[in-house]
Amino acid sequence: MGxxxxxxxxxxxxTVSARVGVLHDRxxxxxxxxxxxxxxxxxxxxxxxxxxxxxxxxxxxxxxSRLLRSLESDGLVTMEPQPGDKRVRTVLLxxxxxxxxxxxxxxxxxxxxxxxxxxxxxxxARLVAAMAEVDRLLTAATVTMEAVDPRHPDAEHCLRxxxxxxxxxxxxxFDPALSLLPDAGELxxxxxxxxVARLHGEPIGCAGLKLPPDAPAEIKRMWVARHARRLGLxxxxxxxxxxxxxxxxxxxxxxxxxxxxxxxxxLYRSCGFxxxxxxxxxxxxxxxxxxxxxRGGEWQG
Amino acid sequence: MGxxxxxxxxxxxxTVSARVGVLHDRxxxxxxxxxxxxxxxxxxxxxxxxxxxxxxxxxxxxxxSRLLRSLESDGLVTMEPQPGDKRVRTVLLxxxxxxxxxxxxxxxxxxxxxxxxxxxxxxxARLVAAMAEVDRLLTAATVTMEAVDPRHPDAEHCLRxxxxxxxxxxxxxFDPALSLLPDAGELxxxxxxxxVARLHGEPIGCAGLKLPPDAPAEIKRMWVARHARRLGLxxxxxxxxxxxxxxxxxxxxxxxxxxxxxxxxxLYRSCGFxxxxxxxxxxxxxxxxxxxxxRGGEWQG
DNA sequence: CAGATTTCCTGACTAAGGTCAGGCAAATGG
DNA sequence: CCATTTGCCTGACCTTAGTCAGGAAATCTG
Numbered sequence: 001m002g003x004x005x006x007x008x009x010x011x012x013x014x015t016v017s018a019r020v021g022v023l024h025d026r027x028x029x030x031x032x033x034x035x036x037x038x039x040x041x042x043x044x045x046x047x048x049x050x051x052x053x054x055x056x057x058x059x060x061x062x063x064x065s066r067l068l069r070s071l072e073s074d075g076l077v078t079m080e081p082q083p084g085d086k087r088v089r090t091v092l093l094x095x096x097x098x099x100x101x102x103x104x105x106x107x108x109x110x111x112x113x114x115x116x117x118x119x120x121x122x123x124x125a126r127l128v129a130a131m132a133e134v135d136r137l138l139t140a141a142t143v144t145m146e147a148v149d150p151r152h153p154d155a156e157h158c159l160r161x162x163x164x165x166x167x168x169x170x171x172x173x174f175d176p177a178l179s180l181l182p183d184a185g186e187l188x189x190x191x192x193x194x195x196v197a198r199l200h201g202e203p204i205g206c207a208g209l210k211l212p213p214d215a216p217a218e219i220k221r222m223w224v225a226r227h228a229r230r231l232g233l234x235x236x237x238x239x240x241x242x243x244x245x246x247x248x249x250x251x252x253x254x255x256x257x258x259x260x261x262x263x264x265x266x267l268y269r270s271c272g273f274x275x276x277x278x279x280x281x282x283x284x285x286x287x288x289x290x291x292x293x294x295r296g297g298e299w300q301g
Numbered sequence: 302m303g304x305x306x307x308x309x310x311x312x313x314x315x316t317v318s319a320r321v322g323v324l325h326d327r328x329x330x331x332x333x334x335x336x337x338x339x340x341x342x343x344x345x346x347x348x349x350x351x352x353x354x355x356x357x358x359x360x361x362x363x364x365x366s367r368l369l370r371s372l373e374s375d376g377l378v379t380m381e382p383q384p385g386d387k388r389v390r391t392v393l394l395x396x397x398x399x400x401x402x403x404x405x406x407x408x409x410x411x412x413x414x415x416x417x418x419x420x421x422x423x424x425x426a427r428l429v430a431a432m433a434e435v436d437r438l439l440t441a442a443t444v445t446m447e448a449v450d451p452r453h454p455d456a457e458h459c460l461r462x463x464x465x466x467x468x469x470x471x472x473x474x475f476d477p478a479l480s481l482l483p484d485a486g487e488l489x490x491x492x493x494x495x496x497v498a499r500l501h502g503e504p505i506g507c508a509g510l511k512l513p514p515d516a517p518a519e520i521k522r523m524w525v526a527r528h529a530r531r532l533g534l535x536x537x538x539x540x541x542x543x544x545x546x547x548x549x550x551x552x553x554x555x556x557x558x559x560x561x562x563x564x565x566x567x568l569y570r571s572c573g574f575x576x577x578x579x580x581x582x583x584x585x586x587x588x589x590x591x592x593x594x595x596r597g598g599e600w601q602g
Numbered sequence: 603c604a605g606a607t608t609t610c611c612t613g614a615c616t617a618a619g620g621t622c623a624g625g626c627a628a629a630t631g632g
Numbered sequence: 633c634c635a636t637t638t639g640c641c642t643g644a645c646c647t648t649a650g651t652c653a654g655g656a657a658a659t660c661t662g
Contacts, residue, residue: 011433130438
């Protein structure tokens with residue numbers, strides 16, 4: 001990345017820390033410590049376990065306990081042991097807590113309004129559009145990708161969501177029993193691998209790579225959660241898998257897909273995959289693609 | 302502004318506080334308190350007075366004094382009384398201070414890099430462009446406009462800069478003695494007014510309005526500092542002055558300008574000013590404009 | 603069932619951030 | 633030239649944020 005880009009980002013960081021960051025905290029925590037306000041916010045409508053809060057906010061267990069005690073003594077939250085494991089405690093908002101949270105909500109609106117207020121309509125529209133773009137791309141930059149075992153809870157969560165979505169989108173529904181499904185062993189080293197993408201710890205996408213000893217590498221079960229689309233994750237999965245296939249000495253990558261998944265078909269084409277005749281009997285596939293991998297080259301998604 | 306806009310801004314605030322705000326502070330202040338790091342940064346190459354630092358950072362006088370004492374005892378800054386007013390003290394970086402500041406500088410680069418790193422080239426370019434836009438518009442939203450006496454130091458600073466620029470840009474230079482210059486009395490209530498635009502307290506633009514009892518209202522000496530252009534300030538000045546003219550019961554606004562100021566001419570046209578025959582003998586004017594003001598209407602810049 | 607582990611809580615402690623009242627020296631205004 | 637104001641500094645004090653070590657209860661493991 002160029003020095004000019006770095007400078008723009010620096011100017012942005014500076015302006016935004018001053019205009020948004022500081023105000024954000026001051027606004028939110030006007031009559032209570034910022035820590036408590038953030039906590040109150042994170043508890044949300046449906047309650048959270050102490051553990052979840054600790055992970056979200058990245059705070060010390062003792063510290064968070066103290067904050068909760070303070071909110072509790074102000075009558076904003078109640079705590080109750082979780083049925084099933086009485087060590088774990090669930091935090092719930094009381095009515096007063098909900099009211100207080102609504103105040104934070106309103107302040108957040110006010111802050112947003114105060115940023116737009118001095119601008120005219122045309123400037124506002126441009127600012128909002130640019131903010132949406134920054135938000136989208138910074139979010140994309142926060143997504144992590146990690147190889148996990150296909151039996152990992154996050155992996156299974158993604159696979160369930162994937163099958164559910166296929167069922168909804170395929171004209172004739174989707175019955176796993178009829179499909180050529182790789183078993184978990186095929187997507188686990190040494191016979192393959194399975195990637196999970198996460199945003200703030202939540203699984204939001206997956207992709208498997210089969211590395212059969214006697215056939216070309218093959219991409220299976222690529223999926224991205226609905227709310228995480230348009231972040232370039234599909235392209236990033238492909239880039240990542242291509243790199244890993246090359247790392248395993250492969251020079252050909254292939255995949256099959258269904259015509260209902262138009263966006264995916266477009267993605268494969270734009271990433272350099274060529275349509276080829278069917279190379280398997282997958283009943284749910286309408287298109288088969290392959291891409292020759294350049295072993296010495298570079299991959300820029 | 303719509304609820305959709307507010308929501309986009311809120312999402313932006315949230316993402317950006319988490320990704321930029323927090324990191325910004327942690328990065329900068331890795332081995333010294335954040336307050337000291339920010340202060341060290343603000344002192345800059347050329348030194349600052351204590352007062353300037355206090356205003357920039359919005360901190361208590363006692364607190365800032367203490368921070369300075371701490372930096373001084375670490376050998377990073379020296380303080381010396383200002384010649385002319387020995388109550389005022391100027392803070393200067395020592396060599397050690399400059400070195401330390403360079404470290405902060407490098408960290409700031411690293412942070413910027415870390416935001417871009419996970420993205421591919423196309424995404425990076427889009428993110429940087431959107432950040433520049435957000436930066437520009439948030440900066441624009443931070444500019445304040447205030448009516449001041451034309452003898453106010455900030456007003457005089459703007460006028461000096463204005464004349465200097467005319468001298469550079471007019472083909473034949475600019476000699477104030479030949480021009481029809483309003484004296485300060487004409488740009489001060491009740492015979493007129495004078496606006497100064499400021500960014501972080503620094504004057505960055507001005508515009509005067511003459512309100513002669515026997516002639517139409519007239520705009521004089523509108524100027525925007527070079528580094529503050531493209532923020533929509535010219536348009537904002539015009540909107541503000543139109544509103545004030547209407548407030549004084551006027552229904553016609555006029556102005557003259559020089560052909561060398563092409564951007565200004567374009568601005569006047571796009572804001573609804575019509576070119577008219579010369580209404581004065583200003584030797585430096587090539588264009589004369591007027592705009593009829595709608596007394597009951599709305600002005601959206 | 604004994605021992606280890608997990609989950610949350612408590613007490614003790616520290617650093618950082620920040621406010622407030624007053625004080626001294628220099629400058630300013632009658 | 634005296635009273636007031638300005639600019640900065642100091643001491644006393646407070647809250648918030650955060651860490652660390654250990655402890656009680658529930659749960660898991662062999």
